[in-house]
Amino acid sequence: MTTSAIRAHHLTKRYGRLLALDGLDLTVHAGEVFGFLGPNGAGKSTTIRLLLGLARPTAGHARIFDVDAGDVAAAHRLLAYVPADVALWPQLTGAELLDLLAATGPGVDTGYRADLVARFDLDLSRPARTYSTGNRQKVALVAAFATRAPLLVLDEPTSGLDPLMELQFRRAVTEARDNGQTVFLSSHQLAEVEAVCDRVAILRAGRLVDVATVPDLRRLHRSEVVARFTGPAPDLAAVPGVDLLDRADGTLRFSLVGPPGPALRALAAADVTALTVREPSLEEIFLDYYGQTDR
Amino acid sequence: MSAAAPTAPGRAVTRLAARQVRRxxxxxxxxxxxxxxxxxxxxxxxxxxxxxxxxxxxxxxxxxxxxxxxxxxxxxxxxxxxxxxxxxxxxxxxxxxxxxxxxxxxxxxxxxxxxxxxxxxxxxxxxxxxxxxxxxxxxxxxxxxxxxxxxxxxxxxxxxxxxxxxxxxxxxxxxxxxxxxxxxxxxxxxxxxxxxxxxxxxxxxxxxxxxxxxxxxxxxxxxxxxxxxxxxxxxxxxxxxxxxxxxxxxxxxxxxxxxxxxxxxxxxLLRPPTGRAPRRWLLGSVGAFAVRRAVCPLAGWSTGIGAYFLLIGLLAESLTGFLTDNPRFADLAAQAGFAGLGTVEGYIATLFALLAVPVGAFATARLAAFAAAENAGRLTLLHAGPVSRTWLLTAEVVATVAGTAVLVAVAAVATWAGTTTVGAGLPLTAALAGAVNVLPVALLGAAAATLSVGLAPRAVATIGMLPTAGGFILKVISDSVHAPAWVGSLSPYAHLAAVPATAPNWAAAGVMVTGAVAVMSAGNWAYVRRDLRL
Known part of the structure; x- marks a missing residue:
C-alpha cells in the first residue's frame, strides 16, 4: 500500500450561505507532484486553508501523512507552504526572514538554501518593504524548498516570477520529486502544471470534477484532426464524437472525443492524402471544462 | 460610447476618504x-x-x-x-x-x-x-x-x-x-x-x-x-x-x-538605505520574535510615560504643599476623583491610577498590531510552521504583559527620580508598589484585547480600551453625576487602593488578575477555534 501525503474525506466548508467546498474526497500519494486546477472561486484556496488548519472544516476531515490537519504542531512538521499572496514583515531583510522561517519551520538544509538563493538571484540584504511581488514569492519559495519537508503545498507560487525564474522553480520541483518529496501545486499556469505534474485534480464550484494523469485527461478529451483529401468529402455527420470545425476545399478540420475508430472508418471511404491528429493542451482541456458551461 | 460621466474624480475620492473616517x-x-x-x-x-x-x-x-x-x-x-x-x-x-x-x-x-x-x-x-x-x-x-x-x-x-x-x-x-x-x-x-x-x-x-x-x-x-x-x-x-x-x-x-x-x-523624502547587514537577534523562535517586535514600540511608550512621570515627581512637593495649605481644593479634587492629593504618597497614588490607561493602551496596541498582521497575511508563514496557534498567541500575550511590567517599572523609577530631585522623600519601594498596584487594571485591558483577538479581531482597539479608558471614564462620570454605587463599582478603578498611601486591596487585585488570566484563556480558546482571516 502506498502511503498518502494528503487524504481529504468529504471535506466541506461553508461561509455563511456560501458553500465554498462541497464534500471533497481527494488522495495525494506520497512522492507525486499533484496539480490542483480550477477557475477563480472554485475552492482551491479554501481547500489549502483547510489542509493547513488555517480554517476549520464544516464537515469532513483531512489528514497529512496520517496526522489530523487540525493538529498543526504535528502536521506542520511534515510540510512547507508558499501562499498565493506572500506578505512579509516589511522591516526585516530577506536574510532575517529566512532565518526566522528556518527557526520556526520544520527544519532547514542551509547548504541547499544558499544554493537556492543563488539560483533564484535573491538579494537578501534588502528589507522586505522594498521587494516586488516576485521577490516576496522567491523568499517564500526558497524558505519552503530549503526545509526539504516531505510535503510542499504551493498555492500559485509562480504568478509573479519571470520565465527564467519559473524555469528555476520547475527545476526545484523536479529535485523535490527526485528527493521523494510530495508536491501539491495549485496553479493557473497550465503549461507549468503540464510540465511538472504527475496527476491533476480539477475543481469546479466547490466540487471535484476529475482526477487523472495528464495523458489520461488528454485521452478523455477532444483531439483536433485535420484531414486532406482529393475527391468527394468524407461524410462525418453521423459519426459520434465528431464536431466539425472548418471545411475548406480539400481540407476538413474537426474535433474528436472518444475512440477514433468510427471517424477513421468514415475517413477511409474518402481518398485521404494527409492526416494530422493533435492532442489537446491542458489549456484546451481546462477550457473544455469551464469554457462553455456555467461556472 | 457609453463611458460613465467622467466629471468628478475628485468627488469620488472625497467620498472614499469620508467613508474611511466617518465612524x-x-x-x-x-x-x-x-x-x-x-x-x-x-x-x-x-x-x-x-x-x-x-x-x-x-x-x-x-x-x-x-x-x-x-x-x-x-x-x-x-x-x-x-x-x-x-x-x-x-x-x-x-x-x-x-x-x-x-x-x-x-x-x-x-x-x-x-x-x-x-x-x-x-x-x-x-x-x-x-x-x-x-x-x-x-x-x-x-x-x-x-x-x-x-x-x-x-x-x-x-x-x-x-x-x-x-x-x-x-x-x-x-x-x-x-x-x-x-x-x-x-x-x-x-x-x-x-x-x-x-x-x-x-x-x-x-x-x-x-x-x-x-x-x-x-x-x-x-x-x-x-x-x-x-x-x-x-x-x-x-x-x-x-x-x-x-x-x-x-x-x-x-x-x-x-x-x-x-x-x-x-x-x-527620507530614503532609507536599500540594503543592510542582517540583525539576527531574537529571530530564533516565535516567542523571541514576539519580543523583537515589541522592543521598538516599548522604547517609544517608555520615553513618553517616563517623561510624564518624571514631571509628576518633580511637581510632587509643590502640589502637595499647596493642597495641604488649601484644604478646600483637596475636597474639590476628591469630588473630581482625585482624593488624597495632600500628601506625597496620596498624590503619587492618585496619579498612578492614570498610569493604567497608557499601559493598557500599550497592551491594546500590541494585540491590535497582532490582529492587523494576521489580516495582512504576515502571520500566515508562521502559522504554516509547526507552531500551535495557542502558543503563537500566548507568546504575543506574554511579550505584551512583560512590556506592561516594564512600563510600570519605568513610571515608578521616573517618579522616584523626580521626587528625589526635589527632595519630596518618596522611597523607591513606595513608588514601585504604587505603580505595580495598577498593573492588574492594565492586565484587564490586555485580557480584553486578547479576547477580542479570538472573538472580534476587527474590534481589538475598542474592546481592549474598555477596562482601562472606559473604566476610568465610567468612574469619573458616575462620581460627577452621583450615579448609584453599583454603576461606579463596575469600574476596576473603584477597587484600586491608594497605594502607597494605603495598603493594597489584595482581594481586588487577586480577583482582577484571576479574571484577566481567565479572560485571556477564553480569548486563546476562541482564537484556536476560529478561521484565520487572510
Whole structure:
C-alpha cells in the first residue's frame, strides 16, 4: 500500500450561505507532484486553508501523512507552504526572514538554501518593504524548498516570477520529486502544471470534477484532426464524437472525443492524402471544462 | 460610447476618504461634546457656591496645578471650569486622533499600494492629499461647531464657547497638517506616526513648562497646545493666538501639498538605505520574535510615560504643599476623583491610577498590531510552521504583559527620580508598589484585547480600551453625576487602593488578575477555534 501525503474525506466548508467546498474526497500519494486546477472561486484556496488548519472544516476531515490537519504542531512538521499572496514583515531583510522561517519551520538544509538563493538571484540584504511581488514569492519559495519537508503545498507560487525564474522553480520541483518529496501545486499556469505534474485534480464550484494523469485527461478529451483529401468529402455527420470545425476545399478540420475508430472508418471511404491528429493542451482541456458551461 | 460621466474624480475620492473616517470621527465628536456638556451641566453641583469659586481663583497662583492641569481661567463660570477640566484632555484626544487618522489615511494607504490605483487615474498626488485633508478638516470643523453649539445650549456665553471650540478644532487641524507633512517625509506609516506623536509630545511639554514657569511663558506660543491656554476662553476671549494657530496649520498643510508633488509615489523624502547587514537577534523562535517586535514600540511608550512621570515627581512637593495649605481644593479634587492629593504618597497614588490607561493602551496596541498582521497575511508563514496557534498567541500575550511590567517599572523609577530631585522623600519601594498596584487594571485591558483577538479581531482597539479608558471614564462620570454605587463599582478603578498611601486591596487585585488570566484563556480558546482571516 502506498502511503498518502494528503487524504481529504468529504471535506466541506461553508461561509455563511456560501458553500465554498462541497464534500471533497481527494488522495495525494506520497512522492507525486499533484496539480490542483480550477477557475477563480472554485475552492482551491479554501481547500489549502483547510489542509493547513488555517480554517476549520464544516464537515469532513483531512489528514497529512496520517496526522489530523487540525493538529498543526504535528502536521506542520511534515510540510512547507508558499501562499498565493506572500506578505512579509516589511522591516526585516530577506536574510532575517529566512532565518526566522528556518527557526520556526520544520527544519532547514542551509547548504541547499544558499544554493537556492543563488539560483533564484535573491538579494537578501534588502528589507522586505522594498521587494516586488516576485521577490516576496522567491523568499517564500526558497524558505519552503530549503526545509526539504516531505510535503510542499504551493498555492500559485509562480504568478509573479519571470520565465527564467519559473524555469528555476520547475527545476526545484523536479529535485523535490527526485528527493521523494510530495508536491501539491495549485496553479493557473497550465503549461507549468503540464510540465511538472504527475496527476491533476480539477475543481469546479466547490466540487471535484476529475482526477487523472495528464495523458489520461488528454485521452478523455477532444483531439483536433485535420484531414486532406482529393475527391468527394468524407461524410462525418453521423459519426459520434465528431464536431466539425472548418471545411475548406480539400481540407476538413474537426474535433474528436472518444475512440477514433468510427471517424477513421468514415475517413477511409474518402481518398485521404494527409492526416494530422493533435492532442489537446491542458489549456484546451481546462477550457473544455469551464469554457462553455456555467461556472 | 457609453463611458460613465467622467466629471468628478475628485468627488469620488472625497467620498472614499469620508467613508474611511466617518465612524471614528463620530466617536471623537461624541466624546468631545459629551464630556464638555457633562462638566458644564454638573458645574453648579461641584463648585456652584461663591465661596468655592473665590477659593478656586487661588489655584491660578500654583505652578504645579498650572503645569498639570493648565492655567485655571474664569473658574467662577461654568464655561471656564469646563475649559480647565476638559480642555487639555480633549486637545490631546483630538490631536492624537487627527495625527493617527491622517497617517493611516495618507501614508498607510500609499504604503499598502492602494493609492497606486487612485493615482493611475486623473488625480495628482497633491490633489489626492488635498481631498483627504479637506475631509479631515471638515471632521474637525464639525466637531468644533457641535461643541460650540452644545456649550451655548447649556448656557455658557456664546463668544467663549466659540473661541474654545475653534481652538480645539484648530489644535486638531494643526496635528492633521503636521501628520500630513510627516507622511511626505517618512516612507512608512509607523515612521510618520512616530514623528507626529513626538511633535505632539514636545508641544505638550512646552505647554506644561510654559504654564508652570512664568519666565518661560513664551513657550506657550508653540503649537498645538500652548495657544489654547493663551486664548483664555470665557475670560479675555483672545483670538490672536488662534490666528497664529490657523497660520501654522495652513503653512504645514501647504508644505505637505508641495512636497506631495515633488516625490515619487510610495517613497518619502527620507530614503532609507536599500540594503543592510542582517540583525539576527531574537529571530530564533516565535516567542523571541514576539519580543523583537515589541522592543521598538516599548522604547517609544517608555520615553513618553517616563517623561510624564518624571514631571509628576518633580511637581510632587509643590502640589502637595499647596493642597495641604488649601484644604478646600483637596475636597474639590476628591469630588473630581482625585482624593488624597495632600500628601506625597496620596498624590503619587492618585496619579498612578492614570498610569493604567497608557499601559493598557500599550497592551491594546500590541494585540491590535497582532490582529492587523494576521489580516495582512504576515502571520500566515508562521502559522504554516509547526507552531500551535495557542502558543503563537500566548507568546504575543506574554511579550505584551512583560512590556506592561516594564512600563510600570519605568513610571515608578521616573517618579522616584523626580521626587528625589526635589527632595519630596518618596522611597523607591513606595513608588514601585504604587505603580505595580495598577498593573492588574492594565492586565484587564490586555485580557480584553486578547479576547477580542479570538472573538472580534476587527474590534481589538475598542474592546481592549474598555477596562482601562472606559473604566476610568465610567468612574469619573458616575462620581460627577452621583450615579448609584453599583454603576461606579463596575469600574476596576473603584477597587484600586491608594497605594502607597494605603495598603493594597489584595482581594481586588487577586480577583482582577484571576479574571484577566481567565479572560485571556477564553480569548486563546476562541482564537484556536476560529478561521484565520487572510
Amino acid at each position: 471614528p470621527a463620530l466617536v471623537v465628536a461624541a466624546v468631545t461634546v459629551g464630556m464638555s456638556a457633562l462638566v458644564v451641566a454638573t458645574y453648579a453641583r461641584t463648585v456652584g457656591d461663591p465661596a468655592a469659586a473665590q477659593a478656586l481663583a487661588a489655584l491660578a497662583g500654583n505652578p504645579a496645578v498650572r503645569t498639570l492641569f493648565g492655567e485655571p481661567v474664569a473658574l467662577d463660570t461654568a464655561g471656564g471650569f469646563a475649559v480647565w477640566r476638559t480642555g487639555t484632555v480633549l486637545a490631546v484626544l483630538l490631536t492624537t486622533w487627527g495625527a493617527l487618522a491622517t497617517t493611516r489615511l495618507t501614508r498607510g494607504e500609499e504604503e499598502a499600494g492602494r493609492w497606486d490605483l487612485l493615482l493611475a487615474g486623473r488625480l495628482t498626488p497633491a490633489a489626492l492629499l488635498g481631498r483627504h485633508l479637506a475631509v479631515l478638516t471638515l471632521a474637525m470643523a464639525s466637531t468644533g461647531l457641535l461643541l460650540a453649539g452644545a456649550l451655548t445650549t447649556f448656557g455658557t456665553p456664546r463668544d467663549g464657547a466659540l473661541l474654545h471650540a475653534t481652538g480645539l478644532a484648530l489644535a486638531g487641524l494643526t496635528a492633521v497638517a503636521a501628520a500630513a507633512c510627516a507622511a511626505q517625509i517618512f516612507p512608512t506609516r509607523a515612521g510618520a506616526t512616530g514623528a507626529t506623536l513626538a511633535f505632539l509630545g514636545v508641544g505638550l511639554l512646552a505647554r506644561m513648562i510654559g504654564d508652570g514657569v512664568s519666565a518661560l511663558a513664551w513657550l506657550r506660543w508653540l503649537p498645538p497646545y500652548g495657544p489654547l491656554a493663551l486664548s483664555r476662553p470665557y475670560d479675555d476671549d483672545r483670538w490672536a493666538p488662534l490666528l497664529a494657530f490657523a497660520v501654522t496649520a495652513a503653512a504645514l498643510a501647504g508644505v505637505a501639498l508641495v512636497l506631495a508633488g515633488r516625490r515619487d509615489v510610495r517613497a518619502g
